[in-house]
Amino acid sequence: MLLTQQILNGLLDGVYYLLIALGLSLIFSLGGIVNLAHGAFYAIGAYLTLVFSAYLGFGGAFIAAPVAVALLGMIIERTLFRRFYRADPILSLLMTFGLAMIAEQALRMIFGAPPLSYSIPPWLRGQVAIGGFIYSFYRVVLLGIAAACVAGLWLLLQKTSFGRVVRAGVQNPDMVGALGISLQPYMSAVAAIGIGLAGLAGVLLAPIYSIHPAMGQEIITPAFVVVVIGGLGSFWGVVAAALLVGLVKGIMVGIGYSAASTAAIYLLMLLVLLFRPRGLFGERILRFE
């Protein structure tokens, strides 16, 4: 029974990585930007939740904070990312690493280093029982929101003309250009969506995680592991990898090897890469090989 609970919880746990990893994967596949600052946008999302909640309540912050982070992402794309699309990924890696440090220090200067307090609003507190499985109501809501985001993003990428251009851009940007379509506005939109999702994760996790300037660093490493395991350019690969990572961690804790729960996800990554060097469902993207 306990192991079943751990498996379910592990799957739910993986959903948080998903929100971060999807954006990370999207921005990397389209622009070739290794966005080490992605975690910083998650942290900014959490801090903005605090700021907006004072005026708008949690419901208002839930809308306003991700939108503000998405706008910030768009500005960053226009001013910084744009310069590195055709360059060596090492350069964008250095640039976003610097950006992450600047963002963290800025949060520290504005809000101070000590962690700030923020709680689940009373109307989202409580427990739900699903059979013998008692779970936090807040996390069920969180799961619903995350699932809706994933479904929405999938529809956007698969069923709209916007999505078709983005997918074509991932595979062959030159051909898209030759067809007379400028990828620039699409790049901005994708950065806004990807970074906005990180901001959304910040909003959703602010009530249950500790809010401090370095919180972005805590989430960025597992998010990268998820993207690598899932495989570049693969939407479902990232989804599967996020759930798998959550599952492996949950089971390790469940069977009493909690000390190795972090190490296990790196081992998982190693195993996947040994057998599938492009990740689980990784597609072959010529530009990166």
Place this chain on the structure above:
Amino acid sequence: MSNNLHFTRRRLLTTAGTLALASGISAPGILRAQGTEVIRIGHLTPRTGFLGPLGEYAVMAADLAIEEINAAGGMMGRKVELLKEDSVNPQTASTKAERMIERDKVACIIGEISSASCLTIAQVAQRNKVLYINTGGNSDALRGSDCKRYMFHVESQNSMYVKSVGRSFLREGLVKGKKWYSLTADYAFGHDLLKVAKRFMEGNGGQFAGDDLVPTDATDFSAYLLKIRDAKPDLVVINLAGTQTTNFLKQYAEFGLTFPVGGFGFDTALAWAAGKGNFVGTWPVVWHHLVDTPGTKNFVAAFTKKYSKPPENQAWGDYVATKIVAQAVNELKSTDSTKMIEYFEKGAKFDLLKTRQGYFRTSDHQLMHEMYAVTALPADKIKNQWDIFTSSAPVPGPNEDLEAIAATKEENSCTFPT
């Protein structure tokens, strides 16, 4: 080399300009202090990572202490300058300690929170024969198997934490014949604390229903909470460090668990961050801002005036350590580390903002002083975001020896390497 000899006119001008500027900047400092040279003190503490939020309080407090020391005439009439660095991790901490000693010629090093970094700094200090005062590393091993003649401890050791709060647990009947479930941070501090906690628990007739080691980068505790709910313990013991404690408390409330909670490691900043309704349980603390003494009231007032928030317990450690160094230097009229160690070992007394004065125990260099157990207030009794707990009277009590809560020589023996 040839560049130095080959002085062009432009170079001469810039050099002269720089010199003029430099002397212009430093002139007021020279005038203010009576001596010719400033006394430098090195301050190393983590400012990034999961201990960073606590390190920030340490820095604020050390700055305040230096400000007050300089306003009162400095050390031996000389101005004191604080060199502050982020220790980051044990490797970086030792490199920076080395540089502070060799290049900056600091009189001593103060600080640190991670027990692992304390050890590497202490090794550098011992090798170079420079005094190091540990203000935040709790591990008993630092006062036992890893003790160093040049290292002193203002921060209490794990044994003191366990025995202070253990008295509260005993009083509430949470030990004898009871089952505890513990979560322990998977690094030096946690391992050490678990060992001491087990010794206390088994010595008093209780047992552990389960203990999980938690990787220091874990942020989500749902898997652990499910196990705790299943184990139905009589007490949940949290031996985590840094922001993990806050994460745990928030998620414990989220999952609606109601088993009594306690812990052997604690920092008020983490309770403040968990906030009203999430912060529960009974915890040991080396000092807190509600301690009812004139010394504490002055410190809290000065700190709040400067930073618009009250100091947390880590601030106390670095503040008091800096004041202890100032007292030693002023009394000895020397910054010689060996002389300071002699002074400490001879049983010098220090004002620690508590009801009783404290002193360093000669056998292991641990500061002997009072501690407190704090208990979370129910949500409806909380008036502001800071005063969210009530405190026990000082432990040990007024008629007890200060050494009553420290590790005994049998529990933890130290032989200083010569």
